[in-house]
Amino acid sequence: MIHAKDLTKRFGDLVAVDHVSLDIPAGQIYGFLGPNGAGKTTTIKMLTGILRPTEGKIRILGMDMDKDELEIKRQIGVVPDEPKMYDNLKGFEFARFIMEIYRVPKEETERRFYEICKAFSIDYLDKFISDYSHGMKQKLMMAVTLMRQPRVIFLDEPTVGLDARSAKILKLWLKKMAQTGATIFLTTHVLEVAEKMCDRIGIIDKGRLIAQGTLEELRELSGDKKSSLEDLFLELTGGNEFKDIIDQLGE
Numbered sequence: 001m002i003h004a005k006d007l008t009k010r011f012g013d014l015v016a017v018d019h020v021s022l023d024i025p026a027g028q029i030y031g032f033l034g035p036n037g038a039g040k041t042t043t044i045k046m047l048t049g050i051l052r053p054t055e056g057k058i059r060i061l062g063m064d065m066d067k068d069e070l071e072i073k074r075q076i077g078v079v080p081d082e083p084k085m086y087d088n089l090k091g092f093e094f095a096r097f098i099m100e101i102y103r104v105p106k107e108e109t110e111r112r113f114y115e116i117c118k119a120f121s122i123d124y125l126d127k128f129i130s131d132y133s134h135g136m137k138q139k140l141m142m143a144v145t146l147m148r149q150p151r152v153i154f155l156d157e158p159t160v161g162l163d164a165r166s167a168k169i170l171k172l173w174l175k176k177m178a179q180t181g182a183t184i185f186l187t188t189h190v191l192e193v194a195e196k197m198c199d200r201i202g203i204i205d206k207g208r209l210i211a212q213g214t215l216e217e218l219r220e221l222s223g224d225k226k227s228s229l230e231d232l233f234l235e236l237t238g239g240n241e242f243k244d245i246i247d248q249l250g251e
């Protein structure tokens, strides 16, 4: 469903994403982890057609990004870390606008939209988006994305800004969608989110995919079957310099 081969993005001399290859089948929740500036957002932007790769090939839902970019964009769902929305619209107007652009079956989608709003406690649809907090915008963006039931969904840091209840609902909703065959790609710094909900995890560092697999496979890679994802992550991305700092701090 999500397939990338040797995906690379250079910004001048900086190689932000360096020959990353991914193969994520239908029904899988894939967690993309990495330190700040590792290349997660740049990867998502390329996979969703927002940024053109310097090198590499992308296929989503069996379509080639070079040839079918518009159709891919019509079929996928994207929840960016900083959703850009129309400040001068009210929440329910924004939802209608999205329904029109994507030409979805209106009645059924509207019913699902209100069901999702209820689950996420979105009770501010008659207010202007300009008056929303970051978390309120994030939730509305999720609701208008999930109401379309896309078969492939990308979420950049989806739990940032969400309260504990909304984060829990989101996890359950995404799991339910994956069970019905949707493919979900999410980035997160919250290792607990990755540990609890992702079927497979990829770790990117300085643009390179340094490890990929189930939690079990990552544990085997480190040779310690009991490691937590936090230990594995720090071991893979930390280096000796980090260990020295931790030692100095007495951990």
Ligand SMILES: Nc1ncnc2c1ncn2[C@@H]1O[C@H](COP(=O)(O)OP(=O)(O)OP(=O)(O)O)[C@@H](O)[C@H]1O
Pocket (backbone or CB within 6 Å): 011, 014, 016, 034, 035, 036, 037, 038, 039, 040, 041, 042, 043
């Ligand atoms: N438009 C751009 N122009 C130049 N450099 C960029 C641009 N976008 C990203 N970068 C650089 O590419 C690298 C990867 O950035 P990216 O935003 O993909 O990281 P990230 O893993 O999402 O980080 P974070 O966890 O902090 O959000 C960084 O060094 C960043 O400064």
